[in-house]
Amino acid sequence: MIKSQIWNRKHLLGMADLSREEIISILDTAASFREVNRRDIKKVPTLRGKTVINLFYENSTRTRTSFELAGKRMSADVINMSVASSSVKKGETLIDTLANLEAMNPDVVVVRHSESGAQEFLAKNLDAAIINAGDGSHEHPTQALLDLLTIDNHLSQMGWESFEGLTVAICGDVLHSRVARSNAIGLATMGANVRFVGPPTLMPSMVEEAYGVRVFHRMEEGIKDADVVMMLRLQQERMTGAFLPSVREYYEFWGLNHKRLALAAPKAIVMHPGPINRGVEITSKVADDLKHSVILEQVANGLAIRMAVLYRLCGVETARI
């Protein structure tokens, strides 16, 4: 049974909306669902008769699959719609597409979109319950929640009782990263210290004031004594537009290898939202080093978090998992 019922939002748009109690409540719910995912029969009737639509305007394998499976494991009807942005530009507007879907009475629409604020715009103009599965460079709340769950599982191993006092270094292309932003907000809400580490050209303007983080441009300084080293994916397209001179230079100065990782706390965990670029932001050796790397655990937790979020937003009154 679900312990806490603090969470009764209509939408999940961003970590900025969530209180510490709400986050804890979701993490608790997810922990219960994680147990379901380990069963022999991995299906519960919790959301039978509910409809979830995945509307993805950006390519995604991991997140879409995760939401799809989350819905299916709870017996919801799940429909996937992938919309290439080029065809959107020719025809239907975002709001019209969603209005059409809404006419079919889904319980939740999971939306990923390349424009920051797209989901907030939809939530203001339409009735459907919306889960933000990533909007532009703004937020990706379920990623932050699954990262919090993963860190939470390792707190005692790292020698901490709670997030208070924990140091998390988020490294790489912060400028374009919704993962970095959502994590910075969620971690700060939970009481952790957050650092952003990366080249100045990939750091947003006035980011210290915006998120209360410390900024480091040198990897060695940024990950020193950190409990969590969270690497961000470097998009290949950032190689144009004078953000960076080359992949090899980026790897040389901001890539995570064992030598650098040794500067972090001895029991530090290494995270990555995926998909990883081996040899660009992280060496294969670090990515595959199960003493530190929790990258695949993040994926497993992602499923549990999305089940928890869908469960909450589908407005099921009482539930047996």
Next chain:
Amino acid sequence: MNEPKFTLIKGGRVIDPANGIDESADLLIADGVIRAVGRPDLPADCKVIDADGLIVAPGLVDMHVHLREPGYEYKETIAGGTRAAAAGGVTSVAAMPNTKPVTDDPSVVGYVLDKARIGGIVNVFPIGAVTKGLNGKELTEMGLLIKAGCVAFSDDGKAIADSSVMRRALDYARAFGALIIQHAEDPTLSKGCMNEGVTATRMGIPGIPAESESILVDRDIRLVELTGGRYHVAHLSTAGALKSVERARERNLPVSCEVAPHHFALTEEAVIGYNTDAKMAPPLRSEVDRNALLEGLSRGVVEAIATDHAPHDEDSKRVEFCCAANGVVGLETMLPVSLELVRDGVMSLSDCLGVMTYRPSRLLGINRGTLSVGSPADIVLFDEKERWTVDANDLHGSTKNCAFHDRRVHGRVKRTIVAGKTVYKDGQ
């Protein structure tokens, strides 16, 4: 029955900044011209307009307006745009040339003036393009455009980015004493969707640094030094650019600037919630910039308040933030929002009206913005104290993209008179 020959506007507080007048007086009008200010005798054939408790001022002059016609009539027309102007107490508008076709040819100027004569209810002064088709490369026929009725030149909506083109434009315009109005945004630095800073970072919106404006203004001022051409910065929005303009003026260079009410009354925080009605170019800036604009107004550095009135159809605004069109309407909120400067002690009422009347008129070289005897009788009557709440749905223009929706304001236009004729009265 024929209209009486004379009209007397009686008992108001007459403020005419151009002539330093601020007194209780009557205004006598005949044949569309101001005949007397003071206590003239009442002629026999005279209509009386009671202005008791009202301020009687020159009709406002907005030197930066987009009327959208020809080409974008689905956004706004000359008739609709001038209706909005009249409702805002604005009796003269300078119309920007980024229409379709662009106002880069005397025939388009003629079209605009004809449309204004037939359907317009306030004075329309066309601004010609600096370059053909706003292509940023070839100069337009400035001489012929002036003959056709243009009062200044601008590629507004786009910056004149090429330094050599800007140099030639400023240089060539000297032959006619023409004013070059620059939309000062370095195109390579202004690819974002809002002001760069904490708010943009939090919203995940690509930012536009203040330097995108100041860099171009600094360059242009160097070119003014080189050429001696008359240069005006449209919708100046940053502390840095204001400082540059101020220094240039101290050195007696022919440099001026205007600011828009949205830039001195709002900041980037108005964008929070992905509010596309707060999206324009240049973007709403920081509180530091806003305060610098207030100081600039207070010290007299700013030559004009101009709205950059930019109507957009709802479909252009009801989209994802970065996909939304740039621009807000401003004609109907220009006066009350500017009167906040008076209430807040930034400017005297007379100075505030000055930057909306004779000072922009002087820049454009048009015979408007004063109540001098013999001037066209373009007049606004307003109640300085009346409180009201801006409602975008009640605007008189064709569109609702207003950044001041729901703002509590003071000061309401009661009557607008153009060439002696009432074109707007109490909400109608």
